Amino acid sequence: MIKTAIAGTTQRGGRRRDERGGIKPVLLGMALLFAGLFGGAFLHHRFSPRIAPESGRATDGNHLSDGTRRVIESLDTPVSIRFYSILDKSAVSPALFDFSAGVGRLLRHYQDESGGRIKLTMHVSRTDAAEAAAVKDGVKPFNLDKGDACYLGVVIEQKDRKEFVPLSADWEAAVESDVSRAIARLRQPPASGTPVAAVAQPNQAAIEELKRAIPNLAAVSVDEGTRLLREQGLATFAAAAQEMDAQIKQAEQRFLEAEQSGVPAAVEAARKELQRVRAEQSDKLRAIGVRIQEQINTLEQLKN
Incomplete structure (x- = not known):
């Protein structure tokens, strides 16, 4: 996990800034992944x-x-x-x-x-x-x-x-x-009088993706399949968080260097870059949660 690189506040031209660095991507990723998987209840x-x-x-x-x-x-x-x-x-x-x-x-x-x-x-x-x-x-x-x-x-x-x-x-x-x-x-x-066939079914692309995630899909129960998908989601999240760890550190270092330079334009540019990298990390990890939840939904539709 990334240690806080920008832990304090700095004073520039009478303006007080508080740039918190080092988001701990593992904890953030866990929050975002579970928010996607379980509606944020665990938060x-x-x-x-x-x-x-x-x-x-x-x-x-x-x-x-x-x-x-x-x-x-x-x-x-x-x-x-x-x-x-x-x-x-x-x-x-x-x-x-x-x-x-x-x-x-x-x-x-x-x-x-x-x-x-x-x-x-x-x-x-x-x-x-x-x-x-x-x-x-x-x-x-x-x-x-x-x-x-x-x-x-x-x-x-x-x-x-x-x-x-x-x-x-x-x-x-x-x-x-x-x-x-x-x-x-x-x-x-289901709505009264609605034929079973009219209930929305997962599309073929979603089914194929699920089969790739669970090769023995026909022999797996909903509970077991859900467990497998969640485990895969956690593994994917961990790999993504590790990959983005270096990007976050680099952006934080550039921000620190800009602060030390005392050039307002450089500080502002570095701050925006740090925010962009953080946002990309959040979006990527959230997408992992959404994808796993969609796979779980497909599994439930096929098995129920």
Whole structure:
């Protein structure tokens, strides 16, 4: 990551300037990539570790994104969210418990801010009834070879429609957006009387691009394909950020040299060049996020 090259402020002709250098491209790229992939939700939400899901109302330290609030406010029919976190302490890591706790806190925010539109049910203790409910809702058990069956997932239901949101600590930052997108999908059934064939389908170019990204597309589930696409997106982003790192450093160095020269025209030109390079970096990384999201959308259309 690039260290801040222009960390202070300078005084020129009575005008105070504050040129912040060294944008840390990895962090910026991560923000832009996830903003493209998940609607920016991760920019607004951070999980707090080691807070038990059953501990009560979520604290004011976490906030839902504006996009999530818009989804909640648009609900005209109640939604049920069932959270399954039935874990075996002897078989899973403390990190997974922390992740699960964060998800529980996040989902409490959905209920707390819904004005009664969302009803949350938390299954966080191992009982016969909780395990039976998980199986009925299609939550797949895991860690069967290490101890008691574990269940982790979110089921969202509205009327006779249901969405399942798989959970992975590797994609903690995407949970809010995944949940909100699932709620939004429940609200958008095909128009009454519209033939299935009339529903927009991905074009052939999009399908071919997806096949190049996932060669064994026919054998891959939506969840697995989404994971693969996100991993590829992160790898692409990292390579792009590294490539542009040198450009940013060079532009920052030229700005510093212009400042030292004391020539106003040179300072202004170097400042504009630095802004241009930063903007190009942002646009390129944002485009990566948009492209991966389009591939995920194509995958969902083909598989659903």
